[in-house]
Amino acid sequence: MSMHHKARKRFGQNFLVDETIISQIIAAIGARADDHLIEIGPGTAALTKHLLAQCPSLQALELDRDLIAKLRVRFAHCSEFVVHSGDALKTDFKQFYRNKPLRLVGNLPYNISTPLLFNLLRQRHLIGDMHFMLQREVVDRLSAAAGSKSYGRLSVMVQYHCRVLPLIPVPPSAFRPAPRVQSAFVRLVPHTTAPVLADCEVRLAKVVAECFQHRRKTLRNCLRPLAPDLAGLGQKIDLARRPEQLSVADFVALSNLLGSGEALPNTPSDVQALPLSESSIND
Numbered sequence: 657m658s659m660h661h662k663a664r665k666r667f668g669q670n671f672l673v674d675e676t677i678i679s680q681i682i683a684a685i686g687a688r689a690d691d692h693l694i695e696i697g698p699g700t701a702a703l704t705k706h707l708l709a710q711c712p713s714l715q716a717l718e719l720d721r722d723l724i725a726k727l728r729v730r731f732a733h734c735s736e737f738v739v740h741s742g743d744a745l746k747t748d749f750k751q752f753y754r755n756k757p758l759r760l761v762g763n764l765p766y767n768i769s770t771p772l773l774f775n776l777l778r779q780r781h782l783i784g785d786m787h788f789m790l791q792r793e794v795v796d797r798l799s800a801a802a803g804s805k806s807y808g809r810l811s812v813m814v815q816y817h818c819r820v821l822p823l824i825p826v827p828p829s830a831f832r833p834a835p836r837v838q839s840a841f842v843r844l845v846p847h848t849t850a851p852v853l854a855d856c857e858v859r860l861a862k863v864v865a866e867c868f869q870h871r872r873k874t875l876r877n878c879l880r881p882l883a884p885d886l887a888g889l890g891q892k893i894d895l896a897r898r899p900e901q902l903s904v905a906d907f908v909a910l911s912n913l914l915g916s917g918e919a920l921p922n923t924p925s926d927v928q929a930l931p932l933s934e935s936s937i938n939d
């Protein structure tokens with residue numbers, strides 16, 4: 657049974673219709689019956705119906721009430737399947753957590769994808785992996801290496817927390833209605849053991865944000881507002897480099913160095929001022 661539904665732009669609804677792409681996505685997720693699998697934005701169930709066949713205890717989170725009602729009717733026979741009504745941006749995923757890391761999947765509404773990623777990164781300790789369809793440009797930024805054009809704040813902060821694997825490029829024709837942009841399906845795996853560890857994540861976020869505000873400037877110029885006395889730091893790192901040349905490990909080392917000199921105080925007000933924020937993360 658299919659679901660008739662007029663796509664709503666405000667909910668970022670671009671439904672997957674290309675069965676080849678859908679099969680590739682389902683294979684990449686590799687859901688198992690005992691997974692704690694959560695689908696964000698099931699929509700008209702293009703992925704849901706396949707996921708349910710592999711994992712009957714799938715939970716879904718949808719914002720559009722019309723779709724929620726239709727999904728509940730269509731899958732009424734699936735006794736373990738629950739369609740939760742809610743906004744993924746405001747969802748505390750602890751409610752889904754039992755004794756096993758969550759596996760999150762979704763063809764995400766592109767208008768909220770970056771804030772949503774940051775909401776999920778804040779809850780990464782609950783999450784085993786994430787498989788998402790995103791705008792291609794966002795996937796490029798998530799996975800960019802130092803020195804490349806797409807490398808920026810989003811790359812550093814996401815790669816600090818997760819392994820990023822772009823999996824499937826997806827053309828607009830795979831969706832109805834077709835989005836105006838290219839898409840890509842990506843896997844994000846939160847690190848269980850961080851490859852590099854910042855003494856203070858708030859400081860790291862602040863240093864990265866400050867640096868990428870002026871990606872063409874040298875570190876010396878970028879860091880001046882954060883650390884007035886750069887003489888000592890200059891002996892340990894090359895301040896003539898530009899932020900876009902620094903790897904994640906370099907940023908962590910820089911942030912740790914700045915902390916060791918107490919150049920950047922880590923006060924509770926800093927912590928409040930700088931949650932992992934999605935604001936101006938487009939650099």
Ligand code: SAM
Pocket residue numbers: 667668669670671672673696697698699700701702703717718719720723742743744745762763764765766768
């Ligand atoms: N999974 C379906 C597919 O692949 O065809 C639908 C994908 S569509 C791009 C995004 C879905 O997310 C829509 O069903 C939309 O209603 C839902 N959605 C939009 N904003 C949401 C939010 N804040 N929280 C949860 N779901 C949301």
